Every structure is written in structure tokens, then in C-alpha cells.
Amino acid sequence: MPTAQTILDSAEAQMRARGYNDVSYRNIADALGMKSASLHYHFASKTDLGVALVRRYAENFRAAYDAQIQGNSAPLATLDIFIALHRQALAEQELICLCAVLGAERGSLPEAINDEVRAFFIGNINILTQIFNNAGRPKPERAAKASVSALEGAMIVAGVNGDMDVFDATAELVRTQLL
């Protein structure tokens, strides 16, 4: 595996647990048995690292979604795939969404990173708008905005409370929009 990818892997895991500002080049280097100076060869600045990280995160999410929807699934089945994609890492590794973390720290982040976070949210809103639209729901974009918000918030509250039922109850509310 290319070193740049292992750097992003470590950065992602740490930032999803502790936030952008608590993760340093040293933290990441230590976790990989490297020196912090070496990381600057792959990502000249922390901003570069952050931008690359969110971009990869969004691409991976989209790729996983595209791989799981087989052509013309029913809207509810497609929504359940979208929900499951959010649920996974939270249940298995207690990791919340990278963009929920970065979105909460927005005021301290370089605008280039905020732009990528926004693109992730808008991309997900677009995915869900299409699903709700296919189901013939009125105002599909508003349903999509509410769904993205609910699921992002659910990861944070479920994480703090140590209660996966918080996530599942929220997912149920999101699903009612297609029932």
C-alpha cells in the first residue's frame, strides 16, 4: 500500500475520534512508526492532508454506495443501503462520520477543507433527493436535507451516549418518509 494511503488511513481514524485540531503530524507519524518530517513529503501542509482526506472519504462513500445499489432497486431498499453505510463504522469501531466532526469544527478549519465537507453533504443530499423523487415524494430535496442532518446528528449523539438505539431510532424516523 502506498505510504500516502496509510497516512490518510491513520489520519482518518484519529480525526474521526478526536477531531482535526487534536491530531498532529507527530500523532500520525508515531502511529505509523515514522517521523513527522516524512509526512510533509507526502502532504506538504496539514491543509493539503485535510483536503485529500475528505476528498478520498467522499469518493469511498460514493463508491461503496454505487457498488451496493444494483441498478433499479426499490427506493426504500436504496435508502436502507444509504443508512447502513452510515451505521457500519459507528457500530464496529465507534467512529463517527468524518464530515460530522469537521463540520462541527468548521470555524477553525481552512476554507479549502470546509469546501470539501460541503461537497460531501451536498453530494449526499443529491443522492437522497433522487431516491425520494423516484418514490414520488413531494419536496424530495427537503426530505433529503432532513435525512442527511438526522443521520449525521445521530452518529454524534449515539457516540456520546454509548447507545446505538439513538442511531436506530433516528434511522427509523428517516425511513418513515418512504412509508
Add this chain to the structure above:
Amino acid sequence: MPTAQTILDSAEAQMRARGYNDVSYRNIADALGMKSASLHYHFASKTDLGVALVRRYAENFRAAYDAQIQGNSAPLATLDIFIALHRQALAEQELICLCAVLGAERGSLPEAINDEVRAFFIGNINILTQIFNNAGRPKPERAAKASVSALEGAMIVAGVNGDMDVFDATAELVRTQLL
């Protein structure tokens, strides 16, 4: 106004915009025209400051809620007050909920602070559980968990996207549970 309160005021405004880890004793002191050493007289450690901050935030929220519900309002009217309490600071000052920010940074915070954040979420879930219960809704606690999650997430996504409609669309979804 007591100095301790003005310190908390500045800390709250800054942390709700930039996160816990990007706000320092120096930042707060500068904003107040003081020296960082002086802050340690009022809050010996940053953990003490954080705990006091979340505790005051939860108390203020609860007091504002109690002041606005007049005795026996209808469930939907009461829910709208709860929603409006979340909407205010976001619309007027672009400040998201303190506990949404701290919840996102959970893995880097002292456990004493995480405990206060959890108490805030549980307190709000209890408030909403009572509202949904009064309305005769089945599984009122699950509706409450979903509502808290949705509103916390809505503040983050609305903030990043610069789109208050994200919040309002989410609030609408929360309200459907009483329609």
C-alpha cells in the same frame, strides 16, 4: 458581571464556532483584554472551564425552555418552543450547539466534560419523551432520541452549507411525529 461569567461567555462563543481544541486560555484572555494567567485564578484547568461551561449551557437551556412553556401548552406548541430554542443562535450568530461541537470531538476531551455533554443530551431526550408521551405517541423515547439527533445534526449541516433551509426541513421532519 462577574469575571467568571464573562470568561465563560467568551469561551462559549469561541468553542461553538471553532471547537474545544482550537480555543486556548490566550484566545479567551485576548478577547477580554486580560492575561491568560488571570484565567487560571477562575478556572484552574481547562477541564474545569469545560465542565463549568457545559453545565451552565445546559442550565441556561433548561431555564429558557421552562420560562417559555406556560403550564399546559399543547404538545405541538411545546415541541415548537424546543425547536425554536435550537434555531435562534444558529440564525442570528451562526453558532451551533455547544454539545454538538463537543460531542464531535469526544475522543479528545476529558471524561468529565463528556459526562456533562451526555447529561445535556439525556436531559433533552427526557424533555421530548414527555412531550411525545403527552401526545399519546407510541414509543415516545425513540421519537425523542430521533428528534435530538436530527436537530443537532441539522445545526452542523446548515452551518457548513450556509443554508437555513437545512435546519427548517429537519425541523419539519421532527414535527411530523406529532401530526
Add this chain to the structure above:
DNA sequence: GTCTATAAGATGATAGAC
């Protein structure tokens, strides 16, 4: 590509004068 060495600045925190 990775290292050592280093820079300039920020951080939470303390001691002690006023």
C-alpha cells in the same frame, strides 16, 4: 523517501510580585 536537526510560535500551567 525517510531521516536528523532545527526553527518560530503556541499551549496549559505555575510562582511570586503587586
Add this chain to the structure above:
DNA sequence: GTCTATCATCTTATAGAC
């Protein structure tokens, strides 16, 4: 209560050897 002065440590980042 607030200050000056100071501390040990951490931060992002660079220069240059290997």
C-alpha cells in the same frame, strides 16, 4: 484578582544529509 515572567512541551514546517 490581575499581573509579569517563566517553564516544559507541543505545533507546523523547513533545510539538508543519506
